[in-house]
Amino acid sequence: MSFSYRVKKFLDIVSEEEIEKIHEATLEILNDVGLVIMDRYSLQLLEDAGCNVDFDKQIVRFSPELVENSIKKCPSDFVMHARNPKYDLNFNPQTVYFGGCGGMNIYDSATGEVKKGTTKEAKDAVILCDALDNIARTTPGVGFLYDVPKEIVMETLVAISLKYSEKITTVYSMGKSAEWGIRMAEACGEDILVGVSSASPLGWDKSQIDILKFAVKEGLPLNLQSQASPGAVAPATLAGSLVVMNAEVLGLTVLIELLRPNTPVMYSCFSMPIDMRSGSTAGGAVEFGMLTAISAQIARYYKMTSLIYQPQTDSKVPDEQAGYEKALQWALSAMSGINCICGAGIIDGQNLWSKEQLLIDAEIAGMVGRLIEGITITDETLAMDLIKEVGHFPAHYLGKSHTRRYWKSEQFIPVLSVRGFFDEWFKNGSKTAIDNARERAEEILKNYEPVPLPSESEKELDKILKMAAKSYGISE
Numbered sequence: 001m002s003f004s005y006r007v008k009k010f011l012d013i014v015s016e017e018e019i020e021k022i023h024e025a026t027l028e029i030l031n032d033v034g035l036v037i038m039d040r041y042s043l044q045l046l047e048d049a050g051c052n053v054d055f056d057k058q059i060v061r062f063s064p065e066l067v068e069n070s071i072k073k074c075p076s077d078f079v080m081h082a083r084n085p086k087y088d089l090n091f092n093p094q095t096v097y098f099g100g101c102g103g104m105n106i107y108d109s110a111t112g113e114v115k116k117g118t119t120k121e122a123k124d125a126v127i128l129c130d131a132l133d134n135i136a137r138t139t140p141g142v143g144f145l146y147d148v149p150k151e152i153v154m155e156t157l158v159a160i161s162l163k164y165s166e167k168i169t170t171v172y173s174m175g176k177s178a179e180w181g182i183r184m185a186e187a188c189g190e191d192i193l194v195g196v197s198s199a200s201p202l203g204w205d206k207s208q209i210d211i212l213k214f215a216v217k218e219g220l221p222l223n224l225q226s227q228a229s230p231g232a233v234a235p236a237t238l239a240g241s242l243v244v245m246n247a248e249v250l251g252l253t254v255l256i257e258l259l260r261p262n263t264p265v266m267y268s269c270f271s272m273p274i275d276m277r278s279g280s281t282a283g284g285a286v287e288f289g290m291l292t293a294i295s296a297q298i299a300r301y302y303k304m305t306s307l308i309y310q311p312q313t314d315s316k317v318p319d320e321q322a323g324y325e326k327a328l329q330w331a332l333s334a335m336s337g338i339n340c341i342c343g344a345g346i347i348d349g350q351n352l353w354s355k356e357q358l359l360i361d362a363e364i365a366g367m368v369g370r371l372i373e374g375i376t377i378t379d380e381t382l383a384m385d386l387i388k389e390v391g392h393f394p395a396h397y398l399g400k401s402h403t404r405r406y407w408k409s410e411q412f413i414p415v416l417s418v419r420g421f422f423d424e425w426f427k428n429g430s431k432t433a434i435d436n437a438r439e440r441a442e443e444i445l446k447n448y449e450p451v452p453l454p455s456e457s458e459k460e461l462d463k464i465l466k467m468a469a470k471s472y473g474i475s476e
């Protein structure tokens with residue numbers, strides 16, 4: 001499996017003319033309706049830049065010229081530096097990375113139980129991500145730990161990710177945890193993904209803007225995530241939801257480029273539909289995949305990079321539903337050119353994390369990666385001389401050097417998928433892909449040794465974590 005993949009030909013869900021319509025509609029909404037920006041400093045900065053600002057209502061209206069000039073300042077290429085340079089993320093229009101994502105609790109497929117996460121489960125999740133070749137962004141798996149003080153859960157999760165993986169991780173955009181997480185990443189000599197989420201419709205909360213300002217000051221890229229859910233906090237039509245999403249992202253891009261010109265912005269769609277029959281989220285909906293695919297197309301139109309926290313599934317277990325819902329979203333997202341697709345390991349929306357699902361998702365991602373890289377057409381791969389040499393039936397290609405040279409690079413070789421003959425499979429225990437995933441996860445956790453942090457970096461990380469705890473009134 002590869003660490004990164006390149007899209008040979010992008011999948012476009014809508015036409016170029018329709019993207020232009022979305023853009024023009026977005027500019028009109030930003031000019032006529034504007035965004036709520038819940039931060040006094042930002043309001044003043046935007047007014048100084050020529051925006052129409054209502055300080056009482058905290059509403060900012062943006063001129064089309066300012067929006068378009070700000071978009072042009074966003075780099076289309078940038079690098080995020082990992083502790084180990086071989087895991088650097090080189091973002092550019094054609095490169096796709098796959099990453100893990102976390103849920104609130106753990107699903108144990110061996111027992112069928114839902115378990116509360118602890119530091120052990122978080123460490124195991126990070127180690128699995130570190131060991132999997134094509135997982136480029138690590139995750140601690142769970143969003144809450146029940147064996148540490150609740151005030152420092154987020155900081156502890158970042159510390160675990162930094163200690164047990166050389167790959168890029170994410171800081172949680174909650175309160176001061178983002179600032180502590182950024183400081184810990186700096187102590188370990190690596191960049192960290194920082195995301196902020198909109199207050200849809202057409203708003204940005206002060207807490208998220210505070211995180212944004214700190215990240216920009218530290219010179220980090222920003223992942224702007226719109227939560228314009230169709231029919232709930234955005235129009236029920238996908239086109240209308242796209243306009244709300246686009247307005248939220250572009251409006252905040254203006255603020256970012258005013259704070260620090262040429263800051264990289266990652267476009268992120270989290271416009272998850274809801275099931276109107278029950279009111280529950282519909283993370284596995286094909287429409288979610290469609291919105292994500294179009295967000296990639298919009299990001300490419302603006303020459304921005306993109307990141308998402310999916311594929312998701314509404315299934316409660318790693319089963320057939322999880323397979324088809326997630327595989328479709330993996331494929332749509334990658335073929336459309338989302339640069340970082342972080343959804344490995346999650347089920348039941350983002351409520352549960354499963355180590356088996358993580359490994360299954362990594363296998364799906366490998367298949368999708370093979371798909372997007374396409375077929376290489378050269379004189380060597382066309383094999384004209386070989387075809388002429390071998391000729392007709394009953395001749396074959398099995399013993400040819402050309403076959404030995406190319407079959408491994410031409411075919412994706414699965415680790416977990418069940419292949420071979422039925423009798424052999426039955427004799428060996430009739431194991432399913434989930435069984436294979438469980439065994440593979442246990443093997444990794446037993447034998448894999450992550451590269452430890454340098455001692456000085458680990459001491460500094462622990463020191464910062466203690467400082468964070470002290471700031472919340474927690475003594476040793």
